[in-house]
Amino acid sequence: MPGGRPHAKATLTLALVSFPVGLAAGYSVHGVSALAMGAVFSYWLSPDLDLRQSIPSRAWCRCLNKVWGWTERMMTHRSFLSHGLIIGSLIRITILVLLYTIVLASVSVVAFVVVGRSIAPTWLSDLIKWPLFCWWVKGIIAGDSLHVAMDWWYSLRKKHETGAKRRSASSAGNR
Numbered sequence: 324m325p326g327g328r329p330h331a332k333a334t335l336t337l338a339l340v341s342f343p344v345g346l347a348a349g350y351s352v353h354g355v356s357a358l359a360m361g362a363v364f365s366y367w368l369s370p371d372l373d374l375r376q377s378i379p380s381r382a383w384c385r386c387l388n389k390v391w392g393w394t395e396r397m398m399t400h401r402s403f404l405s406h407g408l409i410i411g412s413l414i415r416i417t418i419l420v421l422l423y424t425i426v427l428a429s430v431s432v433v434a435f436v437v438v439g440r441s442i443a444p445t446w447l448s449d450l451i452k453w454p455l456f457c458w459w460v461k462g463i464i465a466g467d468s469l470h471v472a473m474d475w476w477y478s479l480r481k482k483h484e485t486g487a488k489r490r491s492a493s494s495a496g497n498r
C-alpha cells in the first residue's frame with residue numbers, strides 16, 4: 324500500500340489535469356471547478372479512513388475522527404465497503420451528507436428558538452447546489468478510483484517482487 328504522500332500527489336495531479344481537460348472538453352468552469360475540488364477533497368475523504376492511523380483519518384477533527392473510527396470498526400482495511408469502486412465513495416459521501424443534515428437541522432432549530440423563524444435554510448442549505456454537488460461527487464469518485472488503482476498496482480508489484488525474491492532464494496539453495 325502506498326503511503327499518504329503518493330496518494331496526495333496523485334489526487335493533486337488529477338485535480339490539476341482534470342481542470343484544463345474538462346474545460347477543453349467544453350464543460351462549464353463551475354462544473355469543472357467542482358470536479359477538481361472533489362478530486363482534491365477525495366484525499367481527505369480517502370478510502371484509507373478505514374485505518375484510524377492513516378494521514379487522512381488524523382486530518383479530521385477529533386469529533387469527526389470518531390465517526391471514521393466507527394467506520395474502521397465496521398469494515399476491515401481495504402474491504403469493498405471502503406476500497407470498492409464507487410460504493411466506497413458513496414458510503415463516505417452519505418456519512419458526510421448525514422452529518423451535514425444534522426448540523427443544518429440543529430442550526431435551524433436553534434435559529435427558530437432564538438429568532439422565531441428558521442434562517443438556516445436561506446444560507447446553510449444553499450451551500451449545496453445540486454448540479455455542482457454532482458460534479459463534486461464525480462471528482463471524489465475519480466480521486467478514490469485513482470487511490471484504489473494505486474493500491475492494486477502497489478500490491479501487485481509487491482507480490483511480484485516477493486515472488487522473484489523467493490524464486491532466486493530457492494534457486495540459490497538448489498545450487
Ligand SMILES: [Zn+2]
Nearest residue numbers: 324370371474
Ligand atoms: Zn488504500
